[in-house]
Amino acid sequence: MPESTYRERLRIRVNGLLIDDEAMLMVKLRSPVTDSGIWMPPGGGLKYGETMEACLAREFREETGLRIEVGALRHINEFLNPPFHAVEFYFEVTAAGGELALGNDPEHTSDSQLLQKLKFIELEEFSSYPIMPEYLYTQFLREQKEGKKGISFSGK
Template sequence: MNADVSAFSHQLRTRVCGLLVQPDAILLIQLHSPVTDKLLWMPPGGGIEFGETMEECLKREFHEETNLEIEVGELVHINELVSPPFHALEFYFEVSKKRGQKELGSDPELGSDKQLLKDLRWIPFSELDRIPWAPQSLEDKLKNWGQRDTYPIFTGS
């Protein structure tokens, strides 16, 4: 395991992620996953720092990773990831763009030669079944994004 990402393991991490959605696509980041050790697409987000609210964290992480300033909307999904040595509780919020131009950022806690972020793209919902992405527990919500009234926020891990 990479020494820099070992800080993410052997503890419960609380993460927040933002779902920035267009009518037919979602903004995802491709990263080198410390969990699978493979490239994976995920919504932008990251770990909450001590003393930071979920909203503050999501705004900070989204800006670090995408160069976009956002407004945080409603909580739409909770995912629990248990894949030893990693364990995370992830809160997914609907977000809207406030300002900025989309640009791949970085993880300031990792050195320039240890960056996990690789790409940033609008991924059409129709292509989600053709790429490796997470969390899969979001799939039904994303496919029915425009028709949603209410649905369960937590569906288990």
């Protein structure tokens, strides 16, 4: 069961915020925490010896088929819901090639894939989706409207 992979250990995740025409690229996945569908920006776990930029480029390719350029760090989120604990870094990214298509997670077998769908979700429609982390449909949307840049932090 994939959930055991993420239990009782600190996981460092790197995610990309790809916005095109007031919509963000999101991946629907089966959450290992809740076992339900949620929408998140593409990204995943940092491997030992891998830079965050390399991790994000690899995860984006695996999940979306796109090559990206990594921009500014926008948010750090700490998720703590025992037995799960993750520290997540969210970077602005721009597309640099490739073809958009739902990929897979090589850490899981074909019958235990977490990835379900891939699509651009209009920022105005975020409240209609189960989007994680909460920061994205609260603070991030406000910051986008205000043109605010910089790093923010949330945790629970």
